Every structure is written in structure tokens, then in C-alpha cells.
Amino acid sequence: MLPRASDPIAAIATAPGRGAVGIVRVSGRSVQAVIDAVCGKALRPREATYLPFRAADGAPIDHGLAIHFPAPHSYTGEDVLELQAHGGPVVLQLLLARCLEAGRAMQLRVAEPGEFTQRAFLNDKLDLAQAEAVADLIDASTEAAARSASRSLAGEFSREIGQLRDALIHLRMLVEATLDFPEEEIDFLRKADAQGQLDRLQEMLAAVLRRARQGALLREGIKVVIAGQPNAGKSSLLNALAGAELAIVTPIPGTTRDVVSQTIQIEGVPLHVVDTAGLRESDDPVEKIGIERAWAQIAGADAVLFLHDLTRAGDAAYEDGDRQLLQQLADHVPEAVPVLSVWNKADAATASVQDGEVRLSAKTGDGLQALRARLLELAGWQAAPEGVYIARERHLQALRRVDGHLMEAVAHLHEGSLALDLLAEELRLAQNALNEITGAFDADDLLGVIFSSFCIGK
């Protein structure tokens, strides 16, 4: 549970550590007492004033800019005071402590993570999808992810959800009205083209779901695990994809023991690439642990790159090892997870590979571009011409539930008059699922989960 949403809160709003400027923010019903004590003079609304921030004994803690955002015209919708000081951790701690002291009479306390944004949500400055976009913008790991988070924050995702909701409400009103005139209901629905309205709703939903899926991909990325026999060049491939010498490469089979991972991006899609120990029977206790870890990584992969050494193609013992590994992989990898065969060391061999397999050289970089394209394809990325907005798994689940209810609704419509109340109920459930996305409902537990994952002071 989140703490009470009415007491005044304060926090350091800028990242921990040293910076040119650091900000302490206070939000509550009135921040006047803190202004009087710390700034020592009246502040003009929404105007930066340079002044000394005073300790209780009048000595300056720092000189900086103070801004008062009188309620409701602030980030949180409450009365907000912002103190922009020099960005040292000790200065900011002193300043925060001074604000808490000055606000003791009104029980000013340190904010929980996400609490400023939670208030913005509670005071209707942002809806839930926008509030989540604030965190996603801060956490974005690529430019494309940041741009799409910014679009969600500006309300583009919410607007499309709103359009779906409007169309749904229109249809619901029609169905509810029909329920009151049982004798003519079917005719009535036919004339109003209920079927056509449902079709259009499903089309709109499919388009939103497509874009949201792309957005979720930009947010989460996918985990790609490189696996294979020792010495195939797994570590070399990780290094080539990352463009840095991250993992140790030697001609000795069994070099890698620890899991080495790096997030790279392809067209803005984050890919978490994981290099693992070569898979083989081993008596070496250290290598055995490495191999166990490799299997654990493989089990959690979104895609597996099964790496082979092309210079050993045709070598019966080697190919036998690969065949056995492929079987083991099938036991560890869920069916939906793609396993892509990649043949490495193409610079040192002439053999060709089968359709659907990738031939490359980690050493020269030949074929890497084709691998990147295949990885994007495996991730399900479609370079979307229209603006993608950031979305979360939570949103996708809600949209899929809407889809399920609409499919039920179509079935009930075909069943005719007996099923009209069931049709009405499915439409109501579909609307509830949509409302969960923008937070037009009150489920405290869900809100707690969402806001508690924010950083402090946000």
C-alpha cells in the first residue's frame, strides 16, 4: 500500500551523486511555511529567484534558485516548491533536512519512490499510462525507446485508448437501449449496424495492439543467448556485436566460464546479448558450474543463437556433438522460442549453409549485418512508419483481454436475441479492461505496484 496521499512530501529530485545542479522538491497543500523559513522572502509564482537557502540559525546552506508553483499549476497539481542548488550529495542532503525541519509543524516527510508522479496521477495531471511513461522515459535504454516514451507521456497512447473507449461506449449504449425494447431488438441492431461497429472496433484494437507490441519491445528488448560447443566463436561473436572486447577469446576450448552479457541496440531495439560457456561434458568443477549457468541462461532466452564452427562442418564427431546439443536445447527451450543456427568462421571455410541458417565471420564482420536483420525479425520488430508509443506488458495483457471480450461479443451477436444481455456484459468487461490501461478505476494494489518501481524523488 502507498502512504496517505495528502501529507506534504519532500525529496531530492535529481540523480544521486555529484552534478552541476541538484534539485530538492517539496509538494503539499501549502509549502508557504518552507518558503518562509528557507527562502526568507516571498516568491513570485513560477518565477526563478536567486537567493540564499538558510539554515535554522540563518547561515546560508547554499545560494540557488527557488521556484514556487502555486497549486494547482504544478507537476503534482499541489503547491510545489523547487530549490535548485549546487549538485553535491551533502549540500542536497542538508537542504532536504532543512526543508523537513521547516515543515515539521505540517508533518512534512520524505517522499516514497514515485510519489510525486502518483500525485500528478491522483490530481488528474497525468493518466496512468502517462505516469508509467514518465518512468519509461527515465529508464529508456535507446533513443527510439525514449522517443516513444515521450509520445506516450504526451498522451498519444492514451488518446488511442480513449478513441477505442468512445467507440465501445457508443455500441454499448445501442445494445443497452435495445435491451429495453425486446420485441424489435434484432431489427434494431441490424439497422444500427452493430456488426459493422464491432468489426471496426476490432480493427482499431488490432492496430493499437500492433503498435503497443512494438512499444513494449522498445521498452523491454529481447534476451538473445549465444550457445554452442566450445571454441565455436561465441565470445568473439558477442564482442563483434558489441563492438568491444568484453569477453576473453582464446583458441583454448572451454575459455568462457562466467556468463558475459551486454545490451546492444539494433534500430533502437534493445537486445540483451548473453555469451555462455561452451557446452560439453566436463570434469573440471569450474567449467561445470559455467555450463550449468549457460543452461540456465538458455532456459530464460527469448531467442537462442546456436553457434557452429564452419571450419568443422563435415567432421562427423563435431556434427554429432551439434546434433546432441540440438536435442538438449529442445528440452531446455520453450517451443515458442526460436533457435537460430549460425555458422561462424566463414572467412576460414568454403562450405555453404542451409536455407534459414546464417553464415558469418565474427573475425571479419562478414554476415553480421544479415544476423542483425534476422535478430530484429526474431524479436518481431516491424519498422513502424507511424509513431510507436511505449507500452508495457500490463497494457498488452489488458488489450488482449479486450480482444477476447470483443470476440465473445461477436459470437453473442450472431446468436441473436437470447444472447443480448451476454453481449452487453462482454462489452462492459471490454470497457473495464480498457480503463485499466489509463487508470480510470481504483485498484490500490495495482497502483502500488506501478508507482513503487519509480526512482526516489520522481
Ligand SMILES: Nc1nc2c(c(=O)[nH]1)N(C=O)[C@@H](CNc1ccc(C(=O)N[C@@H](CCC(=O)O)C(=O)O)cc1)CN2
Ligand atoms: N525543474 C524542473 N524540471 C522538470 C520537472 C520539474 O518538476 N522541475 N519535471 C517534472 O517531472 C518535468 C516537467 N514536468 C512538468 C509538468 C508540469 C508542470 C507545470 O507547472 N504544470 C502546470 C502549468 C502548465 C502550463 O503552464 O501549461 C499545470 O499543469 O497546471 C511543470 C513541470 C521535467 N522537467
Ligand SMILES: Nc1nc2c(ncn2[C@@H]2O[C@H](COP(=O)(O)OP(=O)(O)OP(=O)(O)O)[C@@H](O)[C@H]2O)c(=O)[nH]1
Ligand atoms: N578464423 C576465424 N576464427 C575465429 C572466428 N571467430 C572466432 N575465432 C577463433 O576461434 C577461437 C575461439 O573463439 P572464442 O570466441 O573464444 O570461442 P568460444 O565459443 O567463446 O569458446 P569457449 O568460450 O571456449 O566456449 C579463437 O581462437 C578465435 O580467434 C572467425 O570468425 N574466424
Ligand SMILES: [Mg+2]
Ligand atoms: Mg567463450
